[in-house]
Amino acid sequence: MNQANLEKKLKLYSYWRSSCSFRIRIALNLKGLEYQYIPVNLAKGEQFSPEFQKLNPIGYVPVLVDGDIVISDSFAIFMYLEEKYPQHPLLPSDLQKKALNIQAANIVCSSIQPFQNLATLKYIAEKVGPDETTPWAKRHIEKGFEALEKLLKDQAGRYATGDEVYMADLFLAPQIHAAINRFTVDMAKFSLLARLNEAYSEIPQFQNAMPENQPDTPSA
Ligand SMILES: N[C@@H](CCC(=O)N[C@@H](CS)C(=O)NCC(=O)O)C(=O)O
Structure with a gap:
């Protein structure tokens, strides 16, 4: 690859x-985009x-x-x-299904993950106590999961909104992974999400994006 191409390569x-x-690792993989x-x-x-804060002021x-x-x-x-x-579209063209995907993704993005973010957990540990971080995160994950189970129960197929992988799946897989591996959420209470998680674990583009398979994953 020449210098110009090197500079153009996507960086994550x-x-x-x-x-x-x-x-985003899943999205890049599904779209077949190489990245640094x-x-x-x-x-x-x-x-x-x-x-780093020059790139993202919120850190x-x-x-x-x-590129630029x-x-x-x-x-x-x-x-x-x-x-x-646009290769491998991750939003369906059907308007209702598209809205459902955006809704499910945004439940994860806005109504679950911010409650388990590092900065939030550090604050809870300092102001409330270190033993309160996991119960706090679990409470918000479970509230979100209960809503997602209701929202998706009549829409899901093999994946969250049918038999094709779309946006909702890209946001659900990492959230379920964190719930199980970091916050010891009992997935027996969330049968649909548990089933989806099994399906995600069989997709190579999801497997490759998993925390355990990254260049900066600490060795055991
Ligand atoms: N809404 C943002 C949230 C980003 C976010 O919370 N990132 C976390 C990792 S998943 C982070 O960088 N946390 C660093 C910190 O809390 O200091 C997004 O979807 O990208």
């Missing part, structure tokens, strides 16, 4: 365990460095750099990728 600022980065993985170690506070991953274009926030990145790289 990511952290192995970040569920928001995981969403740039790790930002959230545990070491690299998100607060002046260099969160993911950030996507596409810099986009942060997984929702915005998703919408950008969908328009710029």
Whole structure:
């Protein structure tokens, strides 16, 4: 690859365990887009460095750099990728199904993940107590999961909104993964989401995007 192409290559600022980065890793994989993985170690506070904050002033991953274009926030990145790289569409053309996908994704993005974000959990640990972080996160994950089960029960097929993978799946898979692996949520209470999770685990593009398979995943 010549220098010009190297510079044009997509770059993803990511952290192995970040569920928001995981969403975009799946989107890039499904669209068949190669990207350079740039790790930002959230545990070491690299998100607060002046260099990173120039890219995303709020100091969160993911950030996507596409040539001269810099986009942060997984929702915005998703919408950008969908328009710029229309191969393997991740939003259905049916308007109702599209709205359902956006609704389900946004429940994860706005009404679940912010309650389990590192910054939120640090605040709870300091102000309330370190033992309160997991119950706090679990409570909000379970509230969201209850709603998602109701929302999707008559719409789901093999995947969240039918038999094809769409936006909702890209947001659900990382959230379910975090619920199980980080917050010990009992998925027996969420049979539909548990079933979807099984289906996601069989898709190579999802497997490749998983926290355990990233260049910055700590060795066991
Ligand atoms: N709405 C944003 C949220 C981004 C976000 O919360 N990222 C987390 C990782 S999943 C983060 O960088 N946390 C760093 C911190 O809390 O300091 C998105 O969807 O990208």
